């Protein structure tokens with residue numbers, strides 16, 4: 001045989017082998033046997049899979065929702081050489097993943113960037129549902145966010161919201177980036193619950209740079225959202241070619257250093273009279289590494305989710321002036337003009353609650369939930385989910401499903417008045433906090449804090465847009481960068497309203 005024929009034959013052999021081992025081939029084989037049907041999905045090329053799909057920056061939620069229109073409520077995609085990604089896009093598929101197969105589908109897919117030594121073995125967010133995960137969830141449930149604990153934190157939230165209102169009054173008539181200062185307020189609430197300290201100073205010129213707590217949390221979020229080669233081709237893991245893991249490691253270290261002194265001092269003085277969360281952890285003999293991981297996982301998932309929800313709610317209300325007037329009317333009726341909102345008012349403000357629910361329906365911040373993983377092969381919607389598949393539950397499609405929601409794209413808080421639909425994880429067409437065993441452990445606190453801040457913003461101020469922009473001109477575009485955020489952050493001008501005291 002001449003050398004050219006050998007080369008051609010070799011190339012043909014390589015192509016044949018890579019096809020044989022490609023997922024398409026496995027999918028084809030599995031389709032032969034009705035018991036082992038894999039979910040449908042776009043054609044996946046050998047080695048690269050569906051990496052060629054065109055997705056505009058920040059628009060993965062829209063691209064997956066569009067694909068689901070062609071391939072159905074449970075579809076399969078393949079990226080690189082890792083197990084496939086399953087996407088559940090309607091309430092039936094969500095109910096099977098999060099209820100029927102909750103146990104098998106509750107593992108976590110751990111991105112390469114978060115596999116930081118010293119952190120990952122103590123993580124709760126990235127752990128499968130192991131004994132360690134159960135122990136930490138129990139601590140969250142009993143010591144942080146039980147109804148009793150959330151009640152006992154009321155004075156903290158009221159004080160931190162007063163500080164935010166004070167800052168906004170000092171900026172009356174000026175342009176404010178609302179999401180940023182709400183973020184500051186939320187991390188101050190968390191800092192006070194954890195170690196009795198503010199971590200954000202509204203007047204500090206360096207508050208937004210990467211040395212401040214807010215800057216560090218943001219940096220971690222941005223790093224976690226970056227597409228990282230080893231997440232598609234694990235063989236490149238040790239090289240860390242994009243440096244994402246190295247930068248994450250540095251950032252985690254800086255975060256730990258920011259509270260290191262506080263932890264050391266508490267351990268040294270043995271004064272646990274403050275009775276905050278740090279005292280509880282020290283008295284329960286948590287090591288420094290365990291405390292670091294826990295605190296990281298309170299500040300990380302707790303800040304952007306809540307601040308971005310309030311930013312969206314304010315944007316929707318400013319855009320839909322009649323809804324804003326209705327909410328102001330409810331607040332004036334229940335609270336009156338002469339005092340501030342109190343947390344105890346929340347139960348008497350059904351329209352406020354409806355506004356929050358409608359915001360979370362249209363703009364669910366944790367759009368795909370945190371990435372689940374099948375810990376064993378299981379069946380969903382009569383299809384096989386192979387062990388180790390990654391699973392996204394696309395709440396963006398589910399919350400906008402025209403088969404379930406009337407006028408799904410409209411902001412209509414009224415749909416939640418006189419309705420039993422709630423976010424506690426029982427209504428699978430409405431799951432902004434997830435459902436099943438991995439449901440958000442801070443749901444009750446987050447629901448209270450977001451409603452309370454929103455009520456205070458609306459009751460204390462009249463809001464206008466800069467440069468004479470009209471409400472209907474407000475940009476409502478969204479981008480998925482770990483949370484579903486506004487593409488153009490909300491800039492507004494506050495003016496103390498007649499109901500605002502001092």
Ligand code: HEM
Pocket residue numbers: 124125126190297298299301302303305306309364365366369370371372431432433434435437438439440441442443445446447450
């Ligand atoms: C509006 C605010 C919030 C929303 C919409 C939200 C939503 C969610 C969702 C959808 C999940 C993923 C569930 C799953 O993977 O199945 C989650 C998990 C989690 N959330 Fe929240 N969350 C919010 C606020 C918070 C806050 C304030 C904290 C902490 C202070 C927090 C801490 C966590 C943690 C630690 C997890 C991981 C739980 C686990 O893996 O077992 N969240 N959240």
